[in-house]
Amino acid sequence: MDREFLISKWLNNDLNDQELEAFKALEDYDDLMKLTHSLQAFKADDYDTSKELERTLSAIRSSKKQTSWLKSFMRIAAILVICFGIYHYTTTLDTSVSTTMAQKTTISLPDASSVTLNAKSSIVFNKKSWKHERDIRLEGEAFFKVAKGETFNVITKSGTVTVYGTQFNVKQRKNYFEVICYEGLVGVTHNSQETKLKPGDSFLIIDGKLIAKEKESQPSPSWLHNESTFKSLPYKEVLAEFERQYNVNITTKNIDTKQLFSGSFAHNNLDVALQSITLPLQVTYSKVNNTIILTRE
Incomplete structure (x- = not known):
């Protein structure tokens, strides 16, 4: 139903049941109720429906403008808070x-x-x-x-x-x-x-x-030059480093991985590197897909 028609009939206290339900469904219903409570504080000698309707609609429009302004302000404030939060998060991020x-x-x-x-x-x-x-x-x-x-x-x-x-x-x-x-x-x-x-x-x-270790005589670590060097370190550390440098898995058979190893291997040739870490210990190796099996007979 027409909004102004319903408000006019409400002011005249002339709403039927169907119109009353439609009136309650208006988005301005709460504002209208507040206004009617305010108007109850006084009683005009001469009640002009048209003037009161215009006054009421004017008050509603003013209220809606204020509400609209407040909603816009809150939206802007929310956006600013979010932007500040994003800025603070990104600039303090590790x-x-x-x-x-x-x-x-x-x-x-x-x-x-x-x-x-x-x-x-x-x-x-x-x-x-x-x-x-x-x-x-x-x-x-x-x-x-x-x-x-x-x-x-x-x-x-x-x-x-x-x-x-x-x-x-x-x-x-x-x-x-x-x-x-x-x-x-x-x-x-x-x-x-x-x-x-x-x-x-x-x-x-x-x-x-x-x-305890001997004095380091090299000017920089060997791995910077694509070579891993070991001085009396457990064999398991050698194998772990080999896995990292070549992205392979190593399994051992009949090998004491706690035994000490001195030597090195290059990072640019898998087969040569394997020989570097197996020949000194008389270990043989075989390759199955991405797995290398080291064996001592």
Whole structure:
């Protein structure tokens, strides 16, 4: 039914049952009720239906404008809140970089320091808070070249490495934690105890035990040059690194994987690399799809 027709009949108290239901269904019904309660406070001597209708409609239109303005304002405010939230979330979000099997990558940090990730490794840091909180979370292995005058912490599951403008390598794998300082000074905190490393010094924990190592004579880790080198390390660590560099699975038969191995393998030729890690121990190998089986007769 026509809206103004219903309102006119309502003002004249002349609505039938069907019209009353239609009147109650009007979107202005609540506003009209508020107005009628206000009008009950007084009684005009001469009641002009046409004038009262126009007055009522004018009040409703004014109320609708205010409501419409308020709704528009609330929409704009909601959009601003959402935009601010998105901006705050994206600008404070951590930066995460990871590598897959047989992959390496180099990342520049906000202070011009750089990190090179070895295969199957990841780092997480926050660019926005970098000026006052230089923390990097590392899983796997990475080589760091720190800008002079800058310091930051490399946090791993096994310990924290604090650096003071230097070059160093951190390797944190399952039951394996190693830090080698190539330049400058490194502080390694493990089990609440800090050890300071100078160039050539190493800190190595295997299966919870501190392992003594010879002075490092190379200027950088060999894996940066696509070669993995081992000095008296358990054979299982060699095989685990081989799997990461070539994206293969290795199974062993009649082999003591705790025996120590010294040697190296290249990252660019699978067969040559296999010979490098099997011939010194008189181990044979066979390949089945993506699995390599090492056997000692």
